[in-house]
Amino acid sequence: MDETYDVIVLGTGLKECILSGLLSVDGKKVLHMDRNRYYGGESASITPLGEVFEKFGQTRKEYGRERDWNVDLIPKFLMANGQLVKLLVHTGVTRYLEFKSVEGSYVYKDGKIHKVPADEKEALASSLMGPIEKTRFRDFLQFVQEFDEGDSKTYSKSLSDPNQTTAAELFDKFSLDQGTRDFTGHALALNLNDNYMAENCKQLIKRCKLYSDSLSRYGKSPYLYPLYGLGELPQGFARLSAIYGGTYMLDKPGCQIVYDDSCKAIGVKDSEGAIARCDAIVCDPSYAGDKCKVVGQVVRAICILNHAVENTKNAASVQIIIPQAQVNRKDDIYVCVVSDAHQVCAKGYYLAIVSTVVETDNPEEELKPGLDLLGAIEEKFVAISDLLEPVDDGSATKTFITKSYDATTHFETTCDDVVKTYKRITGQDFDFSKVKHTDENGGM
Numbered sequence: 001m002d003e004t005y006d007v008i009v010l011g012t013g014l015k016e017c018i019l020s021g022l023l024s025v026d027g028k029k030v031l032h033m034d035r036n037r038y039y040g041g042e043s044a045s046i047t048p049l050g051e052v053f054e055k056f057g058q059t060r061k062e063y064g065r066e067r068d069w070n071v072d073l074i075p076k077f078l079m080a081n082g083q084l085v086k087l088l089v090h091t092g093v094t095r096y097l098e099f100k101s102v103e104g105s106y107v108y109k110d111g112k113i114h115k116v117p118a119d120e121k122e123a124l125a126s127s128l129m130g131p132i133e134k135t136r137f138r139d140f141l142q143f144v145q146e147f148d149e150g151d152s153k154t155y156s157k158s159l160s161d162p163n164q165t166t167a168a169e170l171f172d173k174f175s176l177d178q179g180t181r182d183f184t185g186h187a188l189a190l191n192l193n194d195n196y197m198a199e200n201c202k203q204l205i206k207r208c209k210l211y212s213d214s215l216s217r218y219g220k221s222p223y224l225y226p227l228y229g230l231g232e233l234p235q236g237f238a239r240l241s242a243i244y245g246g247t248y249m250l251d252k253p254g255c256q257i258v259y260d261d262s263c264k265a266i267g268v269k270d271s272e273g274a275i276a277r278c279d280a281i282v283c284d285p286s287y288a289g290d291k292c293k294v295v296g297q298v299v300r301a302i303c304i305l306n307h308a309v310e311n312t313k314n315a316a317s318v319q320i321i322i323p324q325a326q327v328n329r330k331d332d333i334y335v336c337v338v339s340d341a342h343q344v345c346a347k348g349y350y351l352a353i354v355s356t357v358v359e360t361d362n363p364e365e366e367l368k369p370g371l372d373l374l375g376a377i378e379e380k381f382v383a384i385s386d387l388l389e390p391v392d393d394g395s396a397t398k399t400f401i402t403k404s405y406d407a408t409t410h411f412e413t414t415c416d417d418v419v420k421t422y423k424r425i426t427g428q429d430f431d432f433s434k435v436k437h438t439d440e441n442g443g444m
Contacts, residue, residue: 010283013041017234024244045231064346070229077223080214083415102223103315107187182323285388299363316341331357
């Protein structure tokens with residue numbers, strides 16, 4: 001402990017492990033600590049299953065072999081062409097991981113779930129839209145794919161100036177109905193709510209392109225999921241940090257950030273009073289609660305099923321998005337399902353997780369539209385957690401705090417926070433080329 005480091009990272013959640021890896025690659029001397037004896041922090045994968053029952057204070061039951069379970073506390077899928085996959089490829093962390101494509105992406109409309117079309121044939125057969133609406137939607141997608149902000153020929157027929165056009169106005173230009181807008185804005189562009197409608201349309205276009213590009217990589221859906229659960233991701237970036245000289249210490253309870261008289265972080269003190277000194281601290285909100293504010297809450301239900309979700313063609317893994325307008329809410333409800341095909345549960349079982357932003361004083365009831373889609377539930381573990389974010393950028397105190405994980409079941413918002421935090425720490429925009437691994441055989 002009694003050494004000096006450039007950066008001390010507290011917490012081994014995915015965000016913190018990515019930042020630890022990137023800072024180590026940058027040549028920083030990094031010490032990474034966690035109060036827990038396992039990696040992952042708030043976003044850990046818990047094994048064996050008995051520890052899940054213990055964590056949620058429920059009576060332990062048997063569902064196959066205990067060690068076959070790896071239960072994500074905050075489950076999310078990776079966009080196949082998204083920021084996290086790019087990070088994994090460029091850093092060579094893919095060598096430590098194996099992924100499977102998620103079998104289907106679904107959206108809730110008018111009381112039913114519908115598969116998000118994966119190709120033109122599925123689009124023509126889909127019950128999401130009528131014949132006329134399918135033509136309008138096809139024209140919209142063609143416009144999105146051809147859109148190039150630097151070439152006015154790709155958009156002048158539909159909008160004269162993309163900088164002055166909102167997402168709602170773009171939908172109007174293609175005469176898309178409300179159901180198609182819900183499906184596009186939430187199941188394709190992955191917006192959390194309808195606030196995006198009043199924002200510049202370029203963000204909607206960019207997000208739809210990401211979905212399409214991710215879908216084209218593997219065909220079934222735009223999503224990927226690692227075998228053995230998300231706990232493998234932070235460990236992969238931890239190995240990256242170690243390769244570049246990073247030091248790790250798990251099972252270190254009682255770690256406290258030490259500040260000087262000017263309230264600037266100068267190190268971390270452990271439970272025995274030893275101090276490791278540093279120039280900057282990076283941590284999750286649980287290590288610096290006095291420097292965070294609560295901006296909302298998330299409710300999540302982790303469910304054990306012994307059957308596939310109905311109307312998904314017995315898919316081993318699916319993502320279902322319930323747009324907020326479909327259930328008279330302000331925020332979407334998310335459902336993701338994985339199974340023994342991903343080595344996260346015993347054979348014959350499924351893990352389904354339903355999550356959303358809390359809007360009432362009865363959070364679990366808010367999950368009902370998603371829970372109702374699951375059919376019979378063997379076990380249910382419910383958790384409500386605060387959404388925390390730092391009160392400032394950390395430049396004055398040299399304490400750089402990440403945000404809590406939101407309700408989404410994809411990693412794009414997680415990576416946005418990583419990139420922004422990296423800039424706060426270093427003062428520089430993140431550059432993928434700087435972390436390109438020398439081994440080119442670690443691709444996905």
